Amino acid sequence: MATYKLYYFDARSRGEPARMLFALKGQKYEDIRFKYGGEEWPKIKNDKSRFPFGQVPTLAVDGAVIPQSRAIYRYLARKFGYYGNNAEEDRDIDVLCEIATDIENEIAPLFDEEDAEKRQAALIKSRDTNLKKFFEFLSDYIQKSDGIYLIGNRITVADCVVFNILDFFLDSVLVAKGYLDSYPVLLKYCKSIMDDSTLSPYLKSRPYTMY
Helix, strand or coil, X not given: CCCEEEEEECCCHHHHHHHHHHHHHCCCCEEEEECCCCCHHHHHCCCCCCCCCCCCCEEEECCEEEXXXXXXXXXXXXXXXXXCCCHHHHHHHHHHHHHHHHHHHHHHHHHHCXXXXXXXHHHHHHHHCCCHHHHHHHHHHXXXXXXXXXXXXXXXXXXXXXXHHHHHXXXXXXXXXXXXXXXXXXXXXXXXXXXXXXXXXXXXXXXXXXX
């Protein structure tokens, strides 16, 4: 039986979709979390046997290391049965996951701003400009989907990744409340995943983190 070790910070962000997939499968793993600003991570980040690029998340599977977050999600989804059932579903999953990546890449630099008011202003501007096309696409896609999930009325890695990035805007100390209020379809989707999905037990019991 395979053994799994997931290395990340004590946060949701890029580590959380992998944790969701482990929870969905009921697969045991070591959830190794580093404290932001703590002393442990700087001391070990140059250990290329565990962190080939000096960054996390990484996933060790029987000693073999997967160093990129999206590669981790895709590996676990295929291994555990949470990818598509055909080429068309795989295609849509890939599109949705790449949209989440684009959103993440857009907002990540904004958090270098330490002034909270300036950061919020930058986030709001981004929501109404560069991110608008992504939020509108996701809203349209969700409205056309059959049921509460994005693909084929069953949960897939796409739900883990898309919910995770949207949840960041709803439950993070870094983002103003009401950030997604102009996208009720996205809010309804997130509430359904939180309250009425196969992910709900995990989401309601996971450790609280600020982001």
